Amino acid sequence: MSVRLAVRVTPKGGRDAVDGWSPDEAGRPVLKVRVSAAPSDGAANAAVVALIAKALNVPRSAVRIAAGETSRLKRLEVEGATAADLAQAFGAPP
Template sequence: MSQIASTDWYRAGAHGIDIRVRLTPKGGRDALDGIVALADGTSVLAARVRSAPEKGAANAALEKLVAGALGVARATVAVASGHKARLKTVHVDGDARELSGALTALAESIGTRPN
């Protein structure tokens, strides 16, 4: 298993962070599965939710999952792009430095996995 740099899958900005996520709806459980490398070499946070991809339910479940994992308010997390795609960008509003630290700790706890 190759180690993936933590900043490959998220980017800090002036008003928070953007996280690249590959979401599996109807995945049997709500969980963050690790950092994975895609075929093109980019890395993403792999996530799964029980919700079906209907009427935004899977996106809402993803936002709740990310908020809980980072310990931030649900209102600060939003799917910024990829609303109808498996590959999404999730924006978390807040202090980028604190959020980057939380993401680094999260990545260490969930690890990486082969795709």
């Protein structure tokens, strides 16, 4: 069981936090995430993976960046999580 999750990352955002859901340009729900790490050497990606894993109470190895390694808009795959887990951790998407 796995779930896909679209996130919009703000690197060097001052703190590591999830800012909630917002629609993207096409109206699809995207989770807004800010991390304090800079986007160099994969530090921001690692911080995003750690933040999402902690929020969903899964190991970091269960969270994988499926698309958007170098983009602010990323698609994550989380093994061992369900849509209900996402709704519980981040609220229901709009």
